[in-house]
Amino acid sequence: MKKCFPFVILFCCACLYTEAQTFLAETVDQSLVHHVSSSLRAGSCSSPDGAMNIGAISSINDPGCYSVNSSLGGGSVSVTYCFTLTAPSGSNEGMDFATFYSSDCSGVTWTNAVMYNYPSCTVLTNPAPLDVFNPGEFTPSGSYVFCYTMTKSGGPCTLSTFCPYYEVFSVMPIEITSIDAFEMSQYNEVHWSTSSELNNAWQVLEKSSNGFDQWTEVGRVEGSVNSQRVREYQLEDHSPYTSTFYRIKSIDLDGKIQYSDIVNLIRKKATQFAIEIMPNPFNDVLHISRIDLGGEVNIQISDMEGKIIFKEQINTNANLPNNKIEIFTENYLSGMYILVVQNEKQTVIKKVVRL
Numbered sequence: 001m002k003k004c005f006p007f008v009i010l011f012c013c014a015c016l017y018t019e020a021q022t023f024l025a026e027t028v029d030q031s032l033v034h035h036v037s038s039s040l041r042a043g044s045c046s047s048p049d050g051a052m053n054i055g056a057i058s059s060i061n062d063p064g065c066y067s068v069n070s071s072l073g074g075g076s077v078s079v080t081y082c083f084t085l086t087a088p089s090g091s092n093e094g095m096d097f098a099t100f101y102s103s104d105c106s107g108v109t110w111t112n113a114v115m116y117n118y119p120s121c122t123v124l125t126n127p128a129p130l131d132v133f134n135p136g137e138f139t140p141s142g143s144y145v146f147c148y149t150m151t152k153s154g155g156p157c158t159l160s161t162f163c164p165y166y167e168v169f170s171v172m173p174i175e176i177t178s179i180d181a182f183e184m185s186q187y188n189e190v191h192w193s194t195s196s197e198l199n200n201a202w203q204v205l206e207k208s209s210n211g212f213d214q215w216t217e218v219g220r221v222e223g224s225v226n227s228q229r230v231r232e233y234q235l236e237d238h239s240p241y242t243s244t245f246y247r248i249k250s251i252d253l254d255g256k257i258q259y260s261d262i263v264n265l266i267r268k269k270a271t272q273f274a275i276e277i278m279p280n281p282f283n284d285v286l287h288i289s290r291i292d293l294g295g296e297v298n299i300q301i302s303d304m305e306g307k308i309i310f311k312e313q314i315n316t317n318a319n320l321p322n323n324k325i326e327i328f329t330e331n332y333l334s335g336m337y338i339l340v341v342q343n344e345k346q347t348v349i350k351k352v353v354r355l
Contacts, residue, residue, distance in 0.1 A: 045121035052083035065163035082147035101162030107153030181265035211245035281353035
């Protein structure tokens with residue numbers, strides 16, 4: 001007995017006579033096997049021999065097996081068999097075809113694998129290799145006929161039983177092969193690549209300050225519906241933490257989510273606040289300018305006893321007049337104050353004096 005199909009072998013496809021004797025000695029429960037005409041066939045889509053089994057077969061006693069008992073003459077002889085099947089329903093599922101058989105023939109090869117749409121019998125695009133159909137190469141839950149030809153050489157022999165089947169395999173919506181983060185002068189740059197994408201809607205770059213939770217989106221790129229080649233991507237993070245963890249969240253068309261590995265980048269030189277405080281000392285107005293960090297910034301002024309005199313959150317993405325914030329201080333007493341400017345990355349503390 002052998003499982004054999006182009007490029008797929010369970011046992012040696014060259015049927016050695018010593019092996020064949022052992023195989024043929026196995027008791028076959030004829031109530032479990034189907035029967036195909038013992039005459040030589042020239043099978044076709046329009047006259048299939050039966051239904052193909054789903055799932056691997058390891059014994060000629062399996063209900064998915066067919067009793068053939070075809071006597072094949074000497075020399076090169078070919079026999080073609082065709083079977084109906086229903087494709088798997090998952091959009092990310094593929095089919096891997098094979099057959100398990102018993103024979104005392106030598107020089108056996110399985111060739112000319114073709115899958116047809118059924119019942120129209122139009123040829124489906126042949127895969128490569130011929131025994132594997134990847135997701136996207138067929139219609140989920142579609143009806144098909146799969147045909148293949150057995151050719152043998154050598155002397156007269158008998159093809160006793162064979163069991164055609166296919167196994168279902170799943171492909172993840174995206175296969176991310178690498179992810180790397182690089183420190184630039186004012187931002188981080190994240191690169192990643194994929195070797196395959198299936199029904200992929202979005203690839204989302206996320207970051208976290210600890211690598212465990214509080215993941216936020218940095219940006220996203222549109223994915224590919226069906227790609228079997230290497231694709232490379234990159235996004236920039238203009239508000240990195242001193243230590244930033246990154247990952248890619250892949251979202252497929254069905255809303256299913258898959259995450260990449262996590263990469264950590266520690267900046268050697270933290271970006272500093274680009275701010276100016278003027279005048280200092282000040283009178284009735286304190287100007288804070290050059291606030292160009294982007295995002296939310298908290299500003300706080302407290303006296304030397306720790307009492308908070310002023311507190312406000314500013315969105316620096318908004319159009320600030322002359323990129324400047326004015327704080328009116330006419331009611332402040334003369335003396336020294338502590339000014340704190342803070343965003344999610346770092347804090348700047350300055351001493352200011354009211355005249």
